[in-house]
Amino acid sequence: MTMPTKTEIKEFSELIEQLCENLRTGYMDAITTHCEQTGLEVEVAATLISPALKSKIREEAQEANLIKKTSKLPI
Numbered sequence: 686m687t688m689p690t691k692t693e694i695k696e697f698s699e700l701i702e703q704l705c706e707n708l709r710t711g712y713m714d715a716i717t718t719h720c721e722q723t724g725l726e727v728e729v730a731a732t733l734i735s736p737a738l739k740s741k742i743r744e745e746a747q748e749a750n751l752i753k754k755t756s757k758l759p760i
Contacts, residue, residue: 689733697733711749712742 689697704715716734720727734742746752 694733694735697730698735698738701738711745712738713745 701712701715701719704710704719705712708715708718710718716730717727719725720730743752743755747754
C-alpha cells in the first residue's frame with residue numbers, strides 16, 4: 686500500500702467535514718458512513734486522517750467519555 690499524498694489527505698478531511706455537516710453527525714460516524722458507502726476499507730481511511738481531523742476526533746471521543754481527557758497547557 687502506498688502512502689497517501691497531502692492532497693488526498695486534505696480532500697479526505699474536507700469530505701469528512703462536509704459529511705459531518707450534512708448528516709449532522711460526529712467525525713467517527715462520518716468516517717464509518719463514508720467507508721460503508723464507498724467500500725473504502727477503514728484501515729485505508731485511517732491513513733488519510735490529518736492531524737487536525739485526528740484532534741477533532743480525539744475531542745469528540747473525550748466529550749463522549751470514550752477516552753480519558755488529556756490535560757492541556759494554557760498557552
